[in-house]
Structure formats: C-alpha cells, structure tokens
Amino acid sequence: LPEYLFPLHFFLLFLLPFKSCSNVEYDYFQYHPMEEISSWMSQMAKQYPDVVAIVDYGKSYENRTISLMRIGLKSDTKKKAIWMDCGIHAREWIAPAFCQYFVRQILQTYKTDAKMEAMMTNMDFYITPVLNVDGYMFSWKNSSTRLWRKNRSPGPSGDCYGTDLNRNFDANWGTIGVSSDCNSDIYPGRGPISEPEAQAVTYFVGSRKEDFLCFLTIHSYGQLLLIPYGHPDFTASNYNELVFTSMHVGEEAAEAILKVHGKKYRVGTSPAVLYPNSGSSRDWARMQDIPLTFTFELRDNGTYGFELPQEEIQPTCEEAYSGALHIITYAHDKTFNGAAATAAALWTTFMIVILVDGVYH
Amino acid sequence: MGLRRAIVLVALMEVTWSLNVTTIGPETVSTDASAHPEPAEENTEQKEAAAAEEDVMATGELNPNHYPAQRAAKLVQHYLNARYGSPYKLFGLKEVHSGNAEEVADSGRKYQLEISVHEIISNTKEKCSAEVFFPSGAKQLSPQVQVSACEEILKLDAKSEEQALYQQYKTNKTVRTEERLPDSYGHIDPEMTPFWHLSIVASSFIMLKESTENTLYNVAQVANITQLATENDQLKFDCHVLLHEMVSQEIPQWKLLFTWSPAEGVKVLHTEQLPHVHEFEKRAKPN
Numbered sequence: 188l189p190e191y192l193f194p195l196h197f198f199l200l201f202l203l204p205f206k207s208c209s210n211v212e213y214d215y216f217q218y219h220p221m222e223e224i225s226s227w228m229s230q231m232a233k234q235y236p237d238v239v240a241i242v243d244y245g246k247s248y249e250n251r252t253i254s255l256m257r258i259g260l261k262s263d264t265k266k267k268a269i270w271m272d273c274g275i276h277a278r279e280w281i282a283p284a285f286c287q288y289f290v291r292q293i294l295q296t297y298k299t300d301a302k303m304e305a306m307m308t309n310m311d312f313y314i315t316p317v318l319n320v321d322g323y324m325f326s327w328k329n330s331s332t333r334l335w336r337k338n339r340s341p342g343p344s345g346d347c348y349g350t351d352l353n354r355n356f357d358a359n360w361g362t363i364g365v366s367s368d369c370n371s372d373i374y375p376g377r378g379p380i381s382e383p384e385a386q387a388v389t390y391f392v393g394s395r396k397e398d399f400l401c402f403l404t405i406h407s408y409g410q411l412l413l414i415p416y417g418h419p420d421f422t423a424s425n426y427n428e429l430v431f432t433s434m435h436v437g438e439e440a441a442e443a444i445l446k447v448h449g450k451k452y453r454v455g456t457s458p459a460v461l462y463p464n465s466g467s468s469r470d471w472a473r474m475q476d477i478p479l480t481f482t483f484e485l486r487d488n489g490t491y492g493f494e495l496p497q498e499e500i501q502p503t504c505e506e507a508y509s510g511a512l513h514i515i516t517y518a519h520d521k522t523f524n525g526a527a528a529t530a531a532a533l534w535t536t537f538m539i540v541i542l543v544d545g546v547y548h
Numbered sequence: 549m550g551l552r553r554a555i556v557l558v559a560l561m562e563v564t565w566s567l568n569v570t571t572i573g574p575e576t577v578s579t580d581a582s583a584h585p586e587p588a589e590e591n592t593e594q595k596e597a598a599a600a601e602e603d604v605m606a607t608g609e610l611n612p613n614h615y616p617a618q619r620a621a622k623l624v625q626h627y628l629n630a631r632y633g634s635p636y637k638l639f640g641l642k643e644v645h646s647g648n649a650e651e652v653a654d655s656g657r658k659y660q661l662e663i664s665v666h667e668i669i670s671n672t673k674e675k676c677s678a679e680v681f682f683p684s685g686a687k688q689l690s691p692q693v694q695v696s697a698c699e700e701i702l703k704l705d706a707k708s709e710e711q712a713l714y715q716q717y718k719t720n721k722t723v724r725t726e727e728r729l730p731d732s733y734g735h736i737d738p739e740m741t742p743f744w745h746l747s748i749v750a751s752s753f754i755m756l757k758e759s760t761e762n763t764l765y766n767v768a769q770v771a772n773i774t775q776l777a778t779e780n781d782q783l784k785f786d787c788h789v790l791l792h793e794m795v796s797q798e799i800p801q802w803k804l805l806f807t808w809s810p811a812e813g814v815k816v817l818h819t820e821q822l823p824h825v826h827e828f829e830k831r832a833k834p835n
Contacts, residue, residue, distance in 0.1 A: 217733075218732075218733055327732075330727075330728050330731070330732060333728075333732045333769070334768060334769065334790065334792075334799050336797060351797070366796070370824060371796070371798070372796065372797040372798050372799075373796060373797050409794075451643065453613045454613075455613060455614065459611070459614050459615070460613060460614055460615060460618075461615055461794070462615065462794070462795045488640065488641070489640075489766030489767075489792075490640060490668065490766075491730055491734050492766055492767075492768050492769075492792055493768065493792070494730045494731070494732060494733065494734040494768075494769060495734050496730065496733070496734030496735060497733050497734060497735070498734075499734070
C-alpha cells in the first residue's frame with residue numbers, strides 16, 4: 188500500500204467504536220442497564236419510523252422520564268389497544284428483557300405473518316419496557332442493591348425508602364397483602380396512587396380505557412398466569428363470567444407455553460394460587476372494564492429466582508411470547524373477527540338459498 | 549313447499565356455521581351458558597369462587613395448583629435437601645399432583661401430598677409421597693416432614709465427585725467467594741457451583757425450621773461463603789445467605805456455620821438472623 192494510506196488506515200480503525208448503533212446487533216439475551224434500554228428504544232423508533240413511536244407519559248420520583256413504545260400500522264379506522272408493562276418491580280430483570288424481546292418479535296413478524304399484520308393494523312401495542320425506572324437503576328448500582336423491589340420515593344418520616352408500586356393502584360387499596368411498615372417490601376404507599384409511576388399508568392390508560400382490549404403486566408418469578416382479583420372477597424358484576432373466560436384463556440395460554448419448552452405455568456386468581464393482595468395494576472385495569480388482564484410471573488421456580496441466568500433469557504422469552512400472543516390474539520379476534528365471520532356466514536347462507544331454490548324448481 | 553324446506557335447512561346450517569366461527573367471550577356468552585358451563589370449566593370456576601374460603605385453613609382435598617398444597621410441598625424440597633443434599637445433589641419441587649389436609653386435634657395440621665421431585669444436577673425426576681405436619685401453639689415448633697416412595701432419587705450416587713471435592717478442599721485449597729452466588733446476571737463460576745449447592749443445603753435447615761403455612765421460602769442469593777479450618781475431618785464453612793420469602797416478599801438474611809463431609813453430610817452448627825438492612829438505606833443517595 189502507498190505509505191500515505193497507513194495513517195488513514197489507523198484513523199479508520201480508531202473510528203470503529205463510534206459506528207452508529209444500527210450496525211451493531213442488540214443482544215436480546217443479555218440483561219441491559221437503563222441507559223442501553225433507552226437508546227435501544229430510540230433506535231427502534233428510528234429504524235421503524237412509521238410503526239414505532241416513543242411516548243413519554245410520566246416522570247419517576249427521581250424525575251426520570253417514563254416512556255412507552257406505541258407500535259402499530261397506520262389505519263383509517265379507530266384502533267383498539269393492547270397494554271404491556273415490564274419492570275414494575277426492580278429486581279425482576281427478566282421482565283424488561285421480555286418486553287424488549289416482544290417488541291423485536293412483533294416488528295420482525297408483521298411483514299411476513301398476515302395475522303400479525305392484521306393485528307397491528309387493528310390495534311396499537313403500548314409497551315413499557317421499564318416502568319419502575321428509578322428502582323431498576325438502583326438494582327444495577329452494585330451487588331448489594333440487586334434485590335431491590337420497590338420504587339425510590341422516601342417514606343413518610345424520610346428514613347425509609349420505597350413503595351411497592353404493585354400495591355399502590357386504586358383497587359381495594361391497602362386492604363390485604365400489604366404492610367403499613369414503610370420498610371416492608373409490600374408497603375403500599377401513603378395512599379392510593381401516591382406514587383408518580385402508578386399515576387403515570389393510571390392517567391395514560393385511564394384516559395383511553397375504552398380502547399384497551401388487554402392489559403398484561405410482566406413479573407418474575409414463579410411461573411404463573413394470574414387473573415383478577417387479588418382480594419379474596421371482592422367480586423364485581425359479571426365476576427363469574429370474568430373468571431370463566433379468563434381461566435379459559437389463561438389455561439390455553441399456559442398450554443401454549445408448555446408446548447415451547449415444557450415449562451408448567453399455573454393459572455388462577457392471586458389469592459388462590461399465590462397470596463391475596465390489593466392495589467395491583469392488574470386489578471385496577473380490570474376495574475376499568477378492560478376485559479382481559481393478566482399478571483405473568485416468568486421463570487423460574489426459585490432455583491435462581493430473581494437472578495435468572497442469561498442463558499435462560501431466550502427460552503423464557505420464547506415461551507412467554509407464545510402465552511402472551513395467545514391472549515392478545517384471543518382479545519383481537521373477539522373484537523375484530525366476529526363481525527367478519529358473521530357477514531361471511533350470512534353471505535354463504537344467501538347463496539345456498541338461491542342454489543336450493545333453483546334445485547327445487 | 550321445496551323453498552320452505554330449503555329455508556329451514558339453510559337456517560340450521562347458518563346456526564351451525566356461526567357457532568363454529570364465533571369465539572366465546574363475555575359479550576357472546578349468554579347468562580344461560582355461563583350458568584351451565586362445560587364440566588371442566590365449571591370445576592375451575594367453582595374452585596376460583598371457593599378461593600375466598602381458603603383464608604380459613606383449607607381442609608380435605610386440596611387443589612394441587614393452589615398455594616396451600618404448594619407451600620406444604622416446598623417443605624418436602626427443603627427436607628430432602630437438608631437430609632440428602634450435597635455439593636452434587638440438589639432437589640427441587642417439580643409438581644404437586646394431589647394433596648389433602650386435616651386438623652390434628654389440638655396439635656396442628658397435617659398434609660398428605662403426592663408430588664414429583666427433581667434432582668437438579670442429574671436431571672432425574674421421581675414421584676414421591678410425603679406428609680407435612682405444621683404444629684400449632686405458641687412455641688413456634690418446626691414443621692415435620694416424612695417422605696416415602698421416593699427411594700430411587702435418594703439413592704443417586706455422586707460419591708466419587710463428593711470424595712474428590714472433599715479431598716481437594718480438606719488439605720490443598722480453601723474456598724473464599726469473590727462474587728455473590730449467583731451474581732446479578734445469574735452466573736456462577738463453575739468452581740464455585742458445588743459451594744453454592746452446599747449453601748442451599750445448609751439454608752434448607754433454616755427454611756424448614758422457619759416455614760409455616762403462611763410462608764414460601766427459596767434461597768435468593770449466597771452473599772459469601774468462607775471455608776474455615778477443617779475440624780474432626782469435616783470441612784467447615786461460614787456463609788451469609790439471602791433468603792426470599794414469597795408472601796411478604798422480604799429478603800431475610802442469615803449467617804450460618806456448618807460442616808460437611810461425604811460420610812456425614814451437612815451439619816449446621818450455628819445460625820443467626822441478621823437485622824433488616826436499613827443503615828444502607830439511610831445513607832444511600834438518589835442515583
């Protein structure tokens with residue numbers, strides 16, 4: 188090579204680490220800190236500008252932005268919506284990993300899968316990869332903070348930290364499965380939706396509640412699909428119908444999960460299968476009349492618990508995707524296919540009448 | 549007349565067609581249908597509604613997927629680990645098949661369970677029968693566990709690996725952890741894995757003793773494990789473990805002093821619960 192090219196060669200090598208993110212594959216099977224998740228979100232919005240939009244819908248206690256990804260194809264008709272949030276509990280790292288995987292999956296499949304394309308045309312997916320931003324970042328601080336669960340707002344006397352966000356929603360708030368001790372990991376806060384993170388979800392979903400067909404909130408661990416309500420004595424109108432349908436759909440979702448890697452997920456109400464609780468986001472969502480609301484508790488069953496090995500991220504995401512997709516597809520088909528199918532049936536009937544009439548005469 | 553017959557036929561076909569195509573959902577299920585659901589769903593529905601009664605202690609036949617049987621079954625896991633666990637033998641609860649609970653007059657409650665147990669390292673599974681007894685009364689006595697029909701999984705032989713490890717650490721090497729087990733990413737250094745297992749086995753003594761019908765324990769993480777001088781041919785360890793209690797969602801912390809050898813298994817010498825860590829919280833500043 189000509190001598191004058193050598194410095195240029197080294198100069199280009201020096202530039203390599205500064206290549207734009209889009210050329211470097213995002214590793215969905217490793218855990219990512221908040222900064223990496225945020226830049227991944229921006230990157231996805233840039234890569235899919237007509238499909239993905241970032242919506243900032245709140246602020247955490249420590250004044251960080253809470254963002255979701257709205258994913259859907261343009262449509263002239265009024266769209267319905269699917270809600271999914273991950274990382275409401277800081278230490279459940281597999282949950283944000285699943286949200287990111289879910290986003291990747293739907294963006295990869297809609298171009299070749301007609302069903303996914305139809306769903307993304309009829310519905311928008313609202314996905315929050317990390318809801319409890321402060322808590323998640325705190326759990327990354329060092330090894331002694333890894334098992335933090337709550338948010339980071341200070342308690343009433345300032346000498347304890349954190350409210351359990353999944354006890355803070357306005358759904359039988361503070362009645363069962365909580366502790367008034369601010370140090371407790373199930374401290375529900377000063378009052379219902381006292382926490383900005385819970386307020387963000389309440390205002391965003393609440394102001395659009397008629398649009399939502401499905402509300403999924405992702406946790407770990409325990410391998411469970413939980414349906415409302417957390418309070419054992421609470422029933423609402425249509426309660427039996429609700430349980431009947433949710434159990435039916437939930438059991439089918441668990442079957443779909445089992446088929447992927449043979450992992451058994453148990454299905455039921457919280458007080459039956461796990462423990463009674465109150466103030467959960469899932470219960471609040473159901474009280475807004477969102478028809479299908481589930482809590483997913485992902486792998487494992489306690490062997491590794493919250494520190495699920497990175498090698499298990501892929502199989503966990505694959506099975507959970509299968510389960511979530513079943514519920515979402517059911518919610519979609521109930522709203523969108525029903526009308527089309529009835530029209531097809533009527534048309535077929537009409538044609539048969541004409542035919543038979545012809546045959547008899 | 550032909551046309552009338554045709555219309556009847558067509559009407560029947562349309563009804564059949566619609567039923568096949570429309571999926572069942574709250575809007576389409578009439579109140580009649582929900583009052584007479586298919587048998588399988590009816591059982592589940594009744595059981596879900598009956599969940600309200602479970603805060604009064606469940607008695608009689610138990611739903612194997614519900615928490616009373618699951619919590620009792622977890623104790624069988626802790627018992628098997630405490631009694632038979634080793635650096636190369638660790639048990640997990642795989643599934644609960646059936647369960648039954650009854651009051652034992654004035655002394656406590658007894659569960660009878662059919663479960664599947666799983667030896668994690670060899671990845672073998674076996675069905676077992678077990679009895680778990682929760683004593684009542686003010687004294688806070690430990691639960692009692694008895695296991696039967698589970699011989700194969702307990703006979704699993706890891707003796708050569710256990711001997712090799714024992715010899716290696718009796719004289720030549722010493723364990724002192726640098727990282728928590730597992731670390732934040734779920735990773736464990738392969739050389740540390742047998743000591744992670746040992747810590748879980750030792751912790752099982754605590755989890756068994758501390759359990760009630762209102763708790764569900766797992767080991768969340770081993771903060772550290774340090775080998776002390778060998779005593780009476782037993783390897784001796786000091787470890788600090790973080791447990792996870794599912795119902796309260798708390799992370800109780802314990803220090804344990806225990807010994808192990810292939811011949812004697814794990815013997816716990818001393819346990820101490822550490823106070824809930826608040827000090828760190830008081831000094832921690834926002835990120």
